[in-house]
Structures are given as structure tokens and as C-alpha cells.
């Protein structure tokens with residue numbers, strides 16, 4: 001028997017034989033090339049390979065800190081795609097990157113920015129390295145995704161079309177992955193391969209926030225802007241442009257802010273992804289913090305409990321804490337509040 005390398009930790013339902021058949025099927029899907037990326041692929045440059053290596057080692061470090069099993073993603077399971085490909089592949093449902101859990105493949109678009117590319121790789125790798133469980137449906141050939149991280153697919157109705165089942169905590173998985181990616185970006189900025197671009201983005205951000213402070217924008221809004229801004233196109237050459245514009249710091253700040261505003265209107269800047277889901281998560285983290293009566297010191301500590309559940313697959317410690325703080329039945333209620341019912345590309 002061949003050794004299993006697919007990324008599923010568990011298969012549920014069915015007899016032991018059914019599970020073996022299902023595991024072999026998952027292995028076949030894992031070993032086969034994904035057809036959906038055909039025609040969109042770009043060749044990986046040495047720089048891309050280096051970026052992937054750096055990002056993956058940081059993602060693995062985080063997964064391991066959360067108690068998750070570190071699963072390697074072979075390089076031929078990572079697809080670099082032309083800009084705009086994901087929108088075409090998913091009929092407009094997703095942009096930038098995609099994770100295909102059944103075969104453990106990811107597809108990420110690459111334009112001129114290594115920073116955006118690295119960020120998308122991190123996001124999709126976090127999805128890919130989350131805990132995975134499959135379930136057997138009507139027969140051993142009917143194998144479906146059951147768990148991807150904290151997300152759990154509803155199995156009440158076996159007639160639900162594959163990939164259209166309701167997913168409990170679906171938005172939560174996105175929020176956790178996006179939050180882990182946001183944090184990883186700070187670490188990534190220290191890596192030589194991204195240093196130049198991130199430094200330029202930081203210099204521009206410094207000018208802009210200087211201008212906003214001067215204009216009397218409240219400090220919490222400025223902090224949020226700094227936290228959320230991810231990417232400015234051609235940041236390095238824009239820094240040079242601002243420096244050439246004037247020697248006066250105030251004039252530079254105003255010029256950079258004006259430039260940013262124009263780019264923002266043209267939708268050419270990027271903020272950290274999944275703002276809606278993350279805000280929903282922050283709200284619940286803050287509520288738990290306030291109601292915990294000192295059990296937690298900060299938002300971060302509670303977030304780590306969620307992240308652990310996501311990467312280990314073990315709900316129990318999280319469920320216990322939530323029920324203890326918010327009362328009986330609150331874990332189930334939360335799973336419902338963060339549920340999703342969208343057709344997904346698997």
C-alpha cells in the first residue's frame with residue numbers, strides 16, 4: 001500500500017473499508033494536477049521560489065505554535081497565475097488567490113508586487129495548512145469536505161450538492177486566516193526579499209499619517225489606517241517622486257496624501273483582506289475579553305485560542321471557554337452567526 005501524503009487528518013462516516021477507499025480517492029485527487037489552472041499559469045522565477053520558501057517557513061512556524069500538524073505543500077501544488085485569473089476561474093466569486101482543499105492545491109496571482117504575492121501565498125497556505133477532515137456521503141465514492149480549520153460543513157442533508165452545504169464558522173475560518181496573514185506581514189517586512197517594497201510603503205504611510213494628524217483626524221482612525229493599509233503600487237518610485245517634489249516635510253506629506261487619495265479612488269491600493277469578517281471576529285474577541293472577568297489579559301490571548309482550534313481541529317478547549325464566559329449553547333450560536341452558505345469552488 002502506498003503511503004498517504006494527502007492532507008486530511010481524518011475521514012468520518014462509513015466502515016473501515018469505506019474509509020480506505022475514500023483515503024485512496026483523496027490520494028488520487030492529491031496526486032493529480034488541478035485542471036482549473038490550465039492556461040492561466042505563469043512560470044515560477046527564482047525570486048518567486050525564494051518568496052514561497054520564506055513565506056512557507058513563517059506560516060509553518062505559526063501553525064506549529066498553534067499546536068497544528070505542519071503539513072508540507074509540495075511546490076507543484078502551488079500555482080502562480082496571471083493577474084485576473086482567479087476572477088475568471090471562479091466566475092467573479094474570488095480575487096487574488098484560491099485554495100482547493102480536496103487536492104491541497106493553491107493558486108495565487110502575481111503582478112509586479114512581491115509584497116502582494118507573498119501576502120496571497122501566506123493567506124492560501126494558512127488555509128491549506130488548517131486542519132482537514134473529510135466525510136463519506138452516500139457511498140465511499142461520495143467523499144466531501146467536512147472540516148477545513150474551524151469551519152465545519154453541515155451534513156444534515158445528503159442531497160445538498162457538493163460544495164453547496166452550509167458551513168458553520170465559514171466566516172470565522174476566513175477571519176482567522178486573514179488575521180494570521182496580517183500579523184505575518186509585519187514579520188515578512190524584515191525579510192530581505194520584501195524589505196525595499198515594504199520600507200517604501202511605510203515611508204509613504206508615514207507621510208500620509210503625518211498629513212492626517214495635521215488635519216486633525218482622530219488618532220484611532222489613523223492607527224486603523226496604518227494597520228489596514230497593505231499595498232501601494234510602485235511604492236519605491238513614488239517615494240522618489242515625493243522627495244523630488246519638495247524639501248519641505250509638510251509639503252511632502254500633503255503631496256503623498258493627495259497621491260494616495262487618487263490611487264484609492266482608482267482602486268489601485270490594497271487594504272488587508274477580509275475586513276468584514278475580521279471586524280466581526282474582533283467584536284467577539286473584545287466581548288469575550290470584557291466578560292471573562294480577567295481570565296484573559298488581551299484580545300491576542302483569546303485570538304490564540306481560536307487559532308489553535310483552527311489548526312489542530314480540536315474544538316473542545318475553545319467551546320469550553322466560550323460556554324463558560326457566554327453561557328450554555330453560545331458556542332453553537334456563534335458557529336451559526338459565522339456561518340456561510342455560498343457555492344464554493346473546491
Ligand SMILES: [Zn+2]
Pocket residue numbers: 123127174177
Ligand atoms: Zn481566504
